[in-house]
Amino acid sequence: MTARLACFDLDNTLIDRDGAFLAWARWWVDRSGLGADAVEWLVAHDNGGFTPRAQLFAGAREAFGVVTSVEELVAAYDREHPGFTWVEPAVLDGLASLSTAGWRVAVVTNGNVVQQSRKLEHTGIAGAVDYCCISEAAGVRKPDARIFAIAAEGAGATLADGWMVGDHPPYDIAGGINAKLSTIRIGDHHDVPTPIADHHLMSVVDAFPVILAS
Template sequence: MRVEAVIFDLDNTLINRKLAFRNYTRSFIEQFINVSGEEQIENIMEYIRIADLDGYRDRKDLFEYLRVNCELKKSNTNLDELLGHWFSEFFKCTILMDGTMDLLNNISAHNIKLGLITNGSVFTQNAKIDQVGIRRFFDTIIISDEVKVKKPDAAIFMIALDLLQTKAEHSWYIGDHPLNDVKGARDAGLNAVWFRGFIEWDQNIKVSKYIIDKLCELEEIIFQ
């Protein structure tokens, strides 16, 4: 199969959002929440992880929930302070997924166009991309808040294909979310690869033909 473009999701695909959020949560607790030892820190970290809904919960809703339900060091801490901490500190915790740089370098060496499609805010997603220095690899980067359409809507995939000037049947999309990434890309006509290990497969969605557990496994699929 001719490969014209490889397009990636960002969180829990090229960057390890799960690990980054854990690191951020620890600093958030140290800054704002009363704790009495490592065991309590771990318990609160798990509490926040569950409340975060893998990043799909609105930030204002999440931090208002934490402000009301956690024992804060300062009872008068307001929502704006908590959100300010998020926007100033979370992107600094960004960590590349194992194998990201090698994979992007190897695909680039084949003169294949590279794209990125991510749901999220323009500031946060751009800050994470620049924090780990991967912007230079991509011919186009699509952020949902910027184009006013989000995955799994086929329109966001078509925007990327138009900008890359590639055809869906000769393009691959890789992501961790069964609905937003795999089904969304598949419905838009792309070849979709599921990055397993972060979100459970939705049994209402047709099983993915292509599955990887590590980024280093991707080249074997797309260059077969």
């Protein structure tokens, strides 16, 4: 029998990505000698990470007179921001409980390889799952069903009777539905509430027992 697959989004699902961005912003603003209003500006323009980083840093240069080039700022961010990410021990315990029960576990994340792989390594999530599928490397993004097929193959699992857990309805939940997975939406990070997931929970920690009971 082929193992079933549980897929998880990374940012604002397995990790508090917005919390990590705030921690990075405070550090970067302090190091750059900017005022506290720069932290507020960065958080306001970050858009949960969906504003392209080149656009974000071009705006920051304009607003605060930063002289470093956009290219250097983005490259430094990709190196430095992952160091501010963390994972709750209960999340690693939940991932381990799935593995113990015979599930294969994959991270399926839209993003660039440098940034996402550093976050996965820094938090220890990379070592706690069977496969990490990063869209830039896969050449396809959520909500395209093909990224889930790649994850299943990488994890050595079938998509049948599997799950997708994520915070972003148009990417994570739509993607899960496209791949014929059951879906769990985490939190209220996004204004667009559709498509509707099978379950809507406030913390990923509560998703593990739902999957284990299925």
